[in-house]
Amino acid sequence: MTLPPLRIALAQIAPRLGLFDENLAVHRDLLRQARADGAGLVVFPELGLTGYLLQDLASEVAIRLDDPRLASLAAETDGLSAVVSFVEESGDHRLFIAAALLEDGEIRHVHRKLFLPTYGLFDERRFFAAGDVLRATPSRLGVGLGLAVCEDFWHLAVPELLALDGAQMLINVSSSPGRDLAATNEVGLGTATSWQTLIRTYAQLTTSFVVFCNRVGVDESISFWGGSEVIAPSGEALFTAPLFEEGLFSVDVSLADVRRERVTLPLLRDERPEWAVRELTRIVAERGGLAHDSTADGWAEPGLDVAPGERLERPIGFRPKDARRDGAEDGAAEPAAAAAADAADAADAADAAKAAKAAER
Amino acid sequence: MTAPQAELFDLPVELAIDTAVARRVIAQFIQGQLRQAGFERLVLGLSGGIDSALVAFLSTEAIGAERLLCVLMPYRTSSEASLVDARSVVDALGCASEVVEISPMVDAYFAADPDATPLRRGNFMARQRMAVLYDRSVTWGGLVVGTGNKTESLIGYTTLFGDSACAFNPIGDLYKSQVRQVSLDIGVPEAIIRKAPSADLWPGQTDEAEAGFSYPALDRLLFWRIDKRRSVDEVVALGFDRALVERIDRMVAGAEFKRQVPPIAKLGPRTAGVDYLYPRRRPGSTRG
Numbered sequence: 041m042t043l044p045p046l047r048i049a050l051a052q053i054a055p056r057l058g059l060f061d062e063n064l065a066v067h068r069d070l071l072r073q074a075r076a077d078g079a080g081l082v083v084f085p086e087l088g089l090t091g092y093l094l095q096d097l098a099s100e101v102a103i104r105l106d107d108p109r110l111a112s113l114a115a116e117t118d119g120l121s122a123v124v125s126f127v128e129e130s131g132d133h134r135l136f137i138a139a140a141l142l143e144d145g146e147i148r149h150v151h152r153k154l155f156l157p158t159y160g161l162f163d164e165r166r167f168f169a170a171g172d173v174l175r176a177t178p179s180r181l182g183v184g185l186g187l188a189v190c191e192d193f194w195h196l197a198v199p200e201l202l203a204l205d206g207a208q209m210l211i212n213v214s215s216s217p218g219r220d221l222a223a224t225n226e227v228g229l230g231t232a233t234s235w236q237t238l239i240r241t242y243a244q245l246t247t248s249f250v251v252f253c254n255r256v257g258v259d260e261s262i263s264f265w266g267g268s269e270v271i272a273p274s275g276e277a278l279f280t281a282p283l284f285e286e287g288l289f290s291v292d293v294s295l296a297d298v299r300r301e302r303v304t305l306p307l308l309r310d311e312r313p314e315w316a317v318r319e320l321t322r323i324v325a326e327r328g329g330l331a332h333d334s335t336a337d338g339w340a341e342p343g344l345d346v347a348p349g350e351r352l353e354r355p356i357g358f359r360p361k362d363a364r365r366d367g368a369e370d371g372a373a374e375p376a377a378a379a380a381a382d383a384a385d386a387a388d389a390a391d392a393a394k395a396a397k398a399a400e401r
Numbered sequence: 402m403t404a405p406q407a408e409l410f411d412l413p414v415e416l417a418i419d420t421a422v423a424r425r426v427i428a429q430f431i432q433g434q435l436r437q438a439g440f441e442r443l444v445l446g447l448s449g450g451i452d453s454a455l456v457a458f459l460s461t462e463a464i465g466a467e468r469l470l471c472v473l474m475p476y477r478t479s480s481e482a483s484l485v486d487a488r489s490v491v492d493a494l495g496c497a498s499e500v501v502e503i504s505p506m507v508d509a510y511f512a513a514d515p516d517a518t519p520l521r522r523g524n525f526m527a528r529q530r531m532a533v534l535y536d537r538s539v540t541w542g543g544l545v546v547g548t549g550n551k552t553e554s555l556i557g558y559t560t561l562f563g564d565s566a567c568a569f570n571p572i573g574d575l576y577k578s579q580v581r582q583v584s585l586d587i588g589v590p591e592a593i594i595r596k597a598p599s600a601d602l603w604p605g606q607t608d609e610a611e612a613g614f615s616y617p618a619l620d621r622l623l624f625w626r627i628d629k630r631r632s633v634d635e636v637v638a639l640g641f642d643r644a645l646v647e648r649i650d651r652m653v654a655g656a657e658f659k660r661q662v663p664p665i666a667k668l669g670p671r672t673a674g675v676d677y678l679y680p681r682r683r684p685g686s687t688r689g
Contacts, residue, residue, distance in 0.1 A: 057437070058684040095678040218426060221418040228419025258433030260680055263426045284425050 049074035054257025057091030085255035093259035149177035203246035218265035244275030273301035439687030442543030449483030523602035527563025557656025
C-alpha cells in the first residue's frame, strides 16, 4: 500500500478558561483553515475546548459524547482527521479528560486520560475520573493512531502498549505548564527540555511518529509553553513550534517512514509482550501481598516490604492469626539464623514451619 | 553602556534564569490576568526601588506605557533619592505618573499617638499606600499589580494587606537575585539596580542591615531549602551556618499566614477555598 504524503496541522492555541462556545468557534475556524491549507490531520491540545484549570467548573463545561456541539465539530471533518479534547461526562456522571478522534463527520475514537497528576501544581484527581482503557485506533490516514493525553506520556507503558496495539503515530495532546526557568536548561525551560527528551525517545523506541500538541496562554498562575512538535520514527524532530506563541503550524510527513524505520530497526518485532505480561503478573501479585516479594525484607508481612526491626509476636494484620509467621517459637528461624540464611529462603522456611504448625492444630 | 552583571550584583549560579523566557512568561501572564478580569490598564506603587521598577518595565513590555499608571507615594521621611529614582523610571518608560504624599494621612492618624513605634508607623504607611492604590484603581480603571518578590514573601518581610496587597503579582516567584538579573536585562536604570534594597520606612534603613544577611546568600539558602527540598543537614553541608538556617526556617514558617487566604470556619455544605473551588477569574467574572 502506498501512503500519500500527510500534512499535519498543530493547533497551538490558548483556550479561554471555561468558555466552551468561544473555544468551539476557534476549533471550527482552525479546522477550516487547516483544510484550506491541505492538512489531513489537525491536532488540538488537551482540554482545548474548555481550558485547563477548571476546578469546580469541570462539571459545568462537561459534555456527553452525544452532545450536539461535538457532533457539529465532527461535521467539519469531512475528508479530514482531527483530535480534539474536552471534559467528557459518562452516563454515570463521571468526568473524564478526553481526547476524541473525529473523522469524516464521525467520532471515531475516544481516549480518556489514564494518568491524572495530583502532585506539585496538579490537582486533577480531585476533579476527574481516570480512564481505564488504552486502545490504538484505525484511521482514515491508513495507519493506526495512538491517542494519549499529557501525563499519560510520563508512564512508559502507554507509548509501548499503543505501538504494540498497532499505532504507527502516537498523538499526545497536552496542557503542560511551563516551570523551572533555570538558565542551564537547553531552551531555558525545564519542562520543555524534559518533554523534548521524552518524545524523541518514544519515537525512536516505538519506531513511530510522535505528534505532540501543547497549548499556550495562561490559566491563573500557570503559563503553558507550547513548543508543539512532530518527531519522525527515527527520533528526529521534523518540526518544533515556537515556545509560548499561538498559531496553526503545518508539518509535512511521509508515513512510509514508519515502514523504513521498522525494517531497519525491528525493535517492535523483537518486543516480548508475553514475557512482560508474566513478569507484570508476578509483580502485581507481590505488590498485592499474594506472593513472596524477593526484594522485601526477609520476614516482612506480605504486601509490605519493610519488616519491623524485631520479629513480632503478632502479625501486623495482613494475614489471619493461624497463618502468622511465628518462627521465633519453633527455633528453626531465629532472627540470627534467618540473618545468616538467604533472606528469601528464610522466609520460605518460616512459611513451611508455620504451615506444619497449622496442620498440627 | 550597561555595566556587566558581576560589577553590579552577585548572582548565585544556581539562581540564574533564562531572562528571555521569564520576560515572555511574565508578559503573557500580565496580558492573561487583564483579559480574564476584563481590564486593560494597570496601576502600581513606584517606590524608587528595584522591585516596583522592574514591574513597571515588565508591565510596559506587556501592555504598553500608555496603559500604566505609576503612583509615587512618598512620606516626609522618605529619601529624596527614592523619588528621583522613581522619576527616572517614569521618564524612561513614558508612562503616566502621579505623586500622592501620604504624610498628611499618616501624621493625622498618629497625631494622637506620638509614641507609636517605627514598626507600627511603617506598617501603617504600607497600608496607606495600598489604600491609595486601590482608590486609583477606580479612577484609573486599572488593576493593582503587585511588586513583592519571592525572597521577602518567604521570610515575611512584607506588611499584610499593605505592600503585599494586589490583584496579581508578576514577580512573586522571583528571588531578589533574579529580580536583579531580569532588571538588568530589561533596562532598569543602573542606579536602581546598584543601590542597597530598603523598605525606606525610616532614613538609612536597609533590608540587609535590618535582617542581618545578604540577599544572594539568603536567596541561595531559600532556593536549596524550598525549591530543591534540601534538609537542614544538607544545606549545612553546602556551607550554610546552622544557626542562620534555623533562623530562616522559623521566619519562613512564621510568615505562612501572610502568604495564604485567611481560613474560614467550615460550617455549610460548600465553603470558599475548601470545597468551593473556582478559578479566580472565570466566565461571568469580567467587568461590564
